[in-house]
Structures are given as C-alpha cells and as structure tokens.
Amino acid sequence: MRLSTRKLLDKSFSACAILAVMLLTAFLLFVLTPLVVRGIGAYVFKGTVEYRRMMFDQFDRGNEDDLKLEIAASAVCRKPIYDAINAFEQELESMPRAKRKELKPVFRIVREELSELLGPEPGKPLPALTRMLYGQTRWQRAKVWRDRVLYEESWDYSDEASDGKKVFVPRRPLFEGTALLPLFDCVENNLPQIMNPRITFYGRFLTDKSIDAHFFGGIGPEVLGTIYLALGAMLIAVPLGVIAAIYFQEYAQEGVVMTFLRSCVNTLAGVPSVVFGLFGLAFFINTMKVSQGKSVLAGALTLALLVLPTVIRASEEAIAAVPRAYKEAALALGAGQWRTVLTVILPAALPGILTGVVISMGRAAGETAPIIFTAAVSVGKMVGPLKMLSSPTPALSWNLYNICTEHEAVDEIRHVQYGMALTLVVLVLALNLTAILIRARVSRRLKG
Amino acid sequence: MKKSLLLVGLIAGVMTVNAEQKLVMDGSTTVGPIAKAFAEYYMRENPGVNITVSESGSGNGAKALLNGSCDIANLSRDLKDAEKAAMKEKGVEPCKHVVAFDALPVIVHPSNRVKGLTIDQVRDIYTGKITNWKEVGGSDRKIVVISRDTNSGTFETFMHLVMGEDAKIKESAEYTGSNGAVRQRVQMTKGAIGYAGLGFVDRSVKPLSINGIEPSADTVVDKTYPLARELYMFTKGTPAKGSLVEKFLDLMKTEKGEEIVEEIGFVPLGAK
Numbered sequence: 001m002r003l004s005t006r007k008l009l010d011k012s013f014s015a016c017a018i019l020a021v022m023l024l025t026a027f028l029l030f031v032l033t034p035l036v037v038r039g040i041g042a043y044v045f046k047g048t049v050e051y052r053r054m055m056f057d058q059f060d061r062g063n064e065d066d067l068k069l070e071i072a073a074s075a076v077c078r079k080p081i082y083d084a085i086n087a088f089e090q091e092l093e094s095m096p097r098a099k100r101k102e103l104k105p106v107f108r109i110v111r112e113e114l115s116e117l118l119g120p121e122p123g124k125p126l127p128a129l130t131r132m133l134y135g136q137t138r139w140q141r142a143k144v145w146r147d148r149v150l151y152e153e154s155w156d157y158s159d160e161a162s163d164g165k166k167v168f169v170p171r172r173p174l175f176e177g178t179a180l181l182p183l184f185d186c187v188e189n190n191l192p193q194i195m196n197p198r199i200t201f202y203g204r205f206l207t208d209k210s211i212d213a214h215f216f217g218g219i220g221p222e223v224l225g226t227i228y229l230a231l232g233a234m235l236i237a238v239p240l241g242v243i244a245a246i247y248f249q250e251y252a253q254e255g256v257v258m259t260f261l262r263s264c265v266n267t268l269a270g271v272p273s274v275v276f277g278l279f280g281l282a283f284f285i286n287t288m289k290v291s292q293g294k295s296v297l298a299g300a301l302t303l304a305l306l307v308l309p310t311v312i313r314a315s316e317e318a319i320a321a322v323p324r325a326y327k328e329a330a331l332a333l334g335a336g337q338w339r340t341v342l343t344v345i346l347p348a349a350l351p352g353i354l355t356g357v358v359i360s361m362g363r364a365a366g367e368t369a370p371i372i373f374t375a376a377v378s379v380g381k382m383v384g385p386l387k388m389l390s391s392p393t394p395a396l397s398w399n400l401y402n403i404c405t406e407h408e409a410v411d412e413i414r415h416v417q418y419g420m421a422l423t424l425v426v427l428v429l430a431l432n433l434t435a436i437l438i439r440a441r442v443s444r445r446l447k448g
Numbered sequence: 449m450k451k452s453l454l455l456v457g458l459i460a461g462v463m464t465v466n467a468e469q470k471l472v473m474d475g476s477t478t479v480g481p482i483a484k485a486f487a488e489y490y491m492r493e494n495p496g497v498n499i500t501v502s503e504s505g506s507g508n509g510a511k512a513l514l515n516g517s518c519d520i521a522n523l524s525r526d527l528k529d530a531e532k533a534a535m536k537e538k539g540v541e542p543c544k545h546v547v548a549f550d551a552l553p554v555i556v557h558p559s560n561r562v563k564g565l566t567i568d569q570v571r572d573i574y575t576g577k578i579t580n581w582k583e584v585g586g587s588d589r590k591i592v593v594i595s596r597d598t599n600s601g602t603f604e605t606f607m608h609l610v611m612g613e614d615a616k617i618k619e620s621a622e623y624t625g626s627n628g629a630v631r632q633r634v635q636m637t638k639g640a641i642g643y644a645g646l647g648f649v650d651r652s653v654k655p656l657s658i659n660g661i662e663p664s665a666d667t668v669v670d671k672t673y674p675l676a677r678e679l680y681m682f683t684k685g686t687p688a689k690g691s692l693v694e695k696f697l698d699l700m701k702t703e704k705g706e707e708i709v710e711e712i713g714f715v716p717l718g719a720k
Contacts, residue, residue, distance in 0.1 A: 127711055163589070164560065212488055391498065406629070410632065
C-alpha cells in the first residue's frame with residue numbers, strides 16, 4: 001500500500017471515531033439535559049402560598065406567624081374573586097331562563113377550575129382527598145390552571161376536510177355585563193399577588209413521604225426501598241459470588257465440569273431480567289415461601305441472582321490479577337491454601353472485588369423487571385429495617401414506571417416523575433463513581 | 449462474620465417484633481386509584497397500620513388472593529368460573545364487596561370529529577371490519593385500535609359488554625398494561641380509539657357517546673350508558689368482626705369513602 005493511501009485511511013478512521021464520539025456526546029446531552037433540568041425542578045421551584053400552607057399542614061414546617069400573614073394577604077387579593085362568585089350566584093336567579101341555562105354550566109366549570117387553582121372556596125365543606133385541599137402549589141402549574149380558568153380549551157371541527165383543531169376561547173366575553181366579570185380580571189392580573197410565588201428549595205423531597213399518591217410530598221419510601229433492595233441483594237450476592245470466584249480460581253481443577261460451570265455463569269449473565277423476576281415469583285414466593293407475598297427479602301434474593309454473575313466475574317478477575325509471587329511466598333512460609341486465600345489473596349484482591357460489587361449495586365438499584373413481581377408496590381409506608389424482610393416496598397425504578405403510566409393524573413405530577421428519574425440516575429452514577437475512585441486508588445497502590 | 453450475625457439478628461427481629469398491622473392489596477389498575485386513596489386515608493387516621501397497594505391487573509389480583517399473597521384483591525370484573533373453581537379447590541371462599549360503579553368510556557383523540565358511535569360500530573372497529581374513521585363519519589384516517597391486556601378486568605368487561613361471545617379483537621390491535629397507558633396512547637395518536645375507567649378520562653382525550661348516551665356519573669346511575677360495571681374488592685371469606693380488613697372495607701360505606709370515590713372520578717355506591 002502506498003504511504004499516502006495509508007495516511008488517508010488513518011485519517012478517515014480518526015474522522016469516523018471523532019464523529020462517533022461526538023454523536024455519543026450529543027445523544028447523552030440530548031437525554032440528560034431535559035432530565036437534569038426538569039428533575040431539578042422537583043427540588044428547586046417557585047412555590048406558591050398554597051405550597052407553604054400544605055407544608056405547614058402536612059409536614060408541620062414553616063413559620064406559623066409568617067404563614068398567617070401571607071394567607072391573610074392572599075385572602076385580601078382573593079376577595080374580589082369570591083365576591084364576584086357570590087354576586088353572580090344571586091344575579092343568576094334573576095336572569096331570564098334562556099340566559100341562565102347558557103351561563104350556569106360554564107359558571108360551574110369556571111368554579112371547578114378555580115378551586116383547582118386556588119383551593120376550595122372559603123366557607124364550603126372541605127373535600128376528602130388531600131390533593132383537593134390545596135390550590136396549585138407550584139407557580140408553573142398555577143399558570144396552566146389560570147389559563148384553564150380564563151380560556152375554554154375546545155376543538156374546532158368546522159373544516160370538513162381535516163381533523164379538529166385546538167382553539168382557546170376566552171370565557172370573559174360570555175359573561176360581559178354580569179357580576180362575574182371582576183373574577184376574570186382578578187385572576188388574569190393579580191395571580192402573582194394571590195399566589196405569592198417564591199423560589200423554594202425542597203431538599204427533603206428526597207426523604208419525605210408522598211402524600212395522596214405523589215400529589216404532594218417527596219419520594220422517601222422509594223429511595224429507602226431502593227437502598228434496601230440494593231443493599232440486601234449485595235448482602236446475599238457478595239458472599240456467594242466471592243466464594244464461588246475463590247473456588248473457580250484457587251481450588252477447582254480445569255476440566256469439563258469447570259468449563260460447564262463457567263458457561264453456566266456466563267449464561268446466567270445473559271438471561272433477561274424479567275425472567276429473573278418471574279423466577280423469583282415462582283421460586284422464592286410461591287415455592288420457598290420466603291414471605292407471604294411480595295417482600296424486600298424476595299426482591300433482594302431475586303436481584304442477588306441477577307448480579308451474581310457480575311460479582312463472580314469481577315472477583316475472579318481481581319483474584320487472577322494478584323501476583324503469583326504473593327501466593328508462592330505465603331505457601332513457602334508454610335501457610336495452608338485456605339490461610340493463603342484468606343490472609344494474602346483476598347486482601348490483595350479486595351479493591352478489585354469492591355469495584356465489581358459497587359457496579360453491581362448500581363445495577364441492582366436500577367433494575368425494574370425483577371422486582372415487579374417480587375417486591376415493588378405502588379403505595380406503601382417507609383418500612384423500618386426490622387419489618388423490611390416481610391413487607392413489600394415502593395422502589396424508585398418501578399414507581400417511576402408506575403407514576404408515568406398507571407397514575408390517574410400523570411400530567412399533574414410531572415415534576416415528581418422527573419425528580420424520581422434524576423434521583424435514580426444520580427444514585428446509580430454516584431455508585432459507579434465510587435467504583436471508579438476505588439479502582440483509581442488500587443492502581444495507585446499497585447504502582448507504589 | 450459480623451454481617452451474618454447482623455442478618456441472623458434481623459431475621460430474629462422480624463419474627464419476634466410484629467406489632468404493626470399489615471394489609472396487602474393487589475389487582476386492578478382501575479380500582480388502583482380508589483385503593484390508593486383509601487389506603488392513604490386509612491393510614492393517616494390509623495398511624496399503626498401499613499397498607500400496601502400494587503396494581504398488577506385484575507387477573508393477578510385474583511391469583512394473589514388464591515395464593516394468599518394478598519389480603520384484598522381489587523377486581524374490575526367479577527371472578528371467572530375458572531377462578532372460582534380454583535379457589536374452591538384450595539378451600540378459599542371469596543367474598544365480594546362492591547366499591548364503586550364505573551363506566552367504560554370509549555375514548556378517542558380530541559381532534560377526532562366523531563362524536564359518538566353505536567355499540568355495533570365499536571365492535572366492528574375492534575374486530576377490524578371498520579378500519580377508517582371516514583366510515584363512521586370522521587375524516588380519512590386509519591383507526592389505531594388500543595385495547596387493555598388480557599389480564600385486565602377492564603378487558604374482560606369490554607369483551608363481555610361490547611364484543612359478545614364469539615367476536616375476536618383484530619390481530620393488529622395494540623395491547624397496553626394499564627388504564628393510564630391507554631389514555632396516554634390515545635392522547636398521543638390521532639387515529640386512536642381505546643377504553644378506560646371513568647376515573648382515568650381527563651381533558652386530554654375525548655369520550656364518545658355510545659348509542660347516543662354520554663358516559664357520566666348520571667348515566668351510570670340511571671343505567672342508560674350501556675358500558676357500565678361495578679368495581680370490587682374481594683377478600684378470603686367474610687372478614688372477621690373487628691379485623692383490620694373489615695374496618696378498612698367499612699370505609700367505602702361511609703360518607704368520607706363515597707366522597708373519595710367521587711372526587712377521584714368514579715361513581716360512589718350511594719349515588720342517586
């Protein structure tokens with residue numbers, strides 16, 4: 001080959017590589033940016049007076065005197081709205097029948113949207129669901145509901161040839177000349193005074209319990225459940241995996257049986273996680289009856305099986321990397337094989353094993369399929385460590401799926417969805433970072 | 449060594465300390481919101497109780513009740529004969545409690561100009577006889593058929609009320625795992641048609657009138673809307689007097705319970 005051709009080939013390969021890396025980075029940014037930006041929205045956002053009222057009622061947080069003043073100030077701004085409603089209700093009685101029939105249903109809807117925005121009307125009986133006791137707690141959502149009060153979202157089907165189009169019809173003109181008019185002006189112009197939005201840090205989103213199916217509160221039970229499951233899985237998988245690795249490396253004789261066992265471990269690593277989930281249900285819960293139904297124990301056992309091959313392989317590699325001289329020196333000094341393994345090989349291999357363990361832990365924390373049938377529930381209390389073995393638990397991965405698809409009001413709790421996703425990603429990232437740090441320390445130690 | 453000691457200690461601890469009362473619920477995704485709201489309400493009133501709710505579908509709920517892995521099975525349909533037989537064989541006596549009434553609104557994308565269908569048209573769409581919206585008065589667009597999975601009680605009810613004994617859903621239909629997923633699929637797809645529980649229908653989708661009747665609490669109560677059903681919670685045998693299960697199930701007969709059901713969007717038992 002001519003030199004110039006070789007150089008050209010070389011260059012085109014580097015170009016391809018750079019392109020691939022750039023694509024990867026772009027994709028990563030594309031995925032992570034919205035996740036991070038919106039996920040942070042669960043922790044830092046503009047909270048309204050309704051948020052502070054909710055936090056005080058439900059979590060006993062905030063200064064009572066300040067809150068009272070704030071609510072009073074907000075009530076003053078809200079007064080024209082409720083005055084308009086009361087005045088219009090009376091006006092409605094004296095209206096001609098046709099007009100009343102036209103306005104009454106719209107009035108009812110306006111009132112419903114308004115109580116979503118501001119919370120229940122003063123003097124009315126309180127609703128049973130916590131989510132309806134408060135208006136919009138987040139300024140961003142408050143603006144959405146303001147528009148729902150002011151405009152009717154309807155669909156225009158007049159163009160015969162195509163689909164309907166979304167149109168926003170202002171409600172104000174319908175009520176021109178009636179007593180309800182101040183309501184629209186007030187909602188349109190005075191909402192910032194009414195809601196008093198303020199930048200709010202909600203760090204305890206991470207540890208708070210959820211209130212009323214994630215409408216308020218945080219993701220504490222999910223975080224705790226994920227930690228239980230991941231730790232529990234490692235507690236089971238690490239002893240098993242390390243012992244197996246020692247056996248493979250130090251004790252077993254190479255042969256047909258070993259090859260078979262090794263390929264079994266490799267196959268185990270390739271089994272889809274949902275198969276583990278179903279196996280866990282059939283074996284641990286239905287056959288072994290480790291618990292009455294779903295439980296952290298059953299979930300941890302299933303996850304342990306899932307990460308076992310990774311732990312075995314990482315440990316094997318770490319053990320194989322221990323210099324032969326260490327072992328030979330120990331044996332020469334008269335130590336038995338067991339003693340050599342315990343006092344020389346394992347300590348030297350420990351950092352490598354730990355790296356594998358931490359990475360597997362990240363995997364266990366993020367897996368969904370194995371825990372659907374064995375451990376995860378959509379509602380449950382934070383369980384104490386004593387009860388965790390027999391009770392099921394919410395967990396980040398499964399509940400993220402649950403509140404994104406099965407929840408009855410998906411659009412109202414977007415911030416929780418993104419917050420949960422970000423928390424899970426950060427948790428796994430942090431675990432992997434720990435693994436990298438451990439590895440860095442090891443290589444430094446080996447060099448020195 | 450320490451770790452294993454800790455583990456033994458934990459297991460021993462679990463076996464001896466069990467002061468907290470537990471109630472496990474599993475089953476329908478339709479009954480899910482009601483169960484979740486009841487559970488949170490009950491736990492707030494009785495702090496010593498831990499209630500867990502999973503939403504894995506009516507079929508799984510019935511199985512869990514049979515296996516003894518749940519105390520209350522939420523079902524959006526009645527028990528099937530096969531399930532009853534299996535329970536009888538295992539000596540489980542299922543006890544039915546009606547929680548709420550529900551309609552099965554047939555939903556489409558709001559841009560769809562079709563306002564209503566007859567039951568026959570819905571059946572023809574699901575069997576694949578009608579494949580384009582223009583055949584039922586809409587614009588020229590292919591119909592995307594969304595159904596619940598076969599594990600779902602909502603699916604069974606739909607089959608029973610709409611499809612009848614021998615009609616089969618066409619093969620190209622999409623099956624989704626929950627009510628929420630059906631709604632999301634429909635709100636994102638212009639030609640889609642689907643069905644879900646009353647509590648799941650919001651402004652992002654358009655419920656169709658069936659045989660000229662709009663699905664609503666009123667039409668469910670006066671029994672004019674044809675796709676209506678009851679939602680159930682099943683227990684193993686009649687709950688013992690004073691037991692946690694009994695106290696919990698009593699909630700739905702109280703005014704507070706009915707209010708919760710209504711606020712979620714279903715029709716409470718006492719609705720007139």
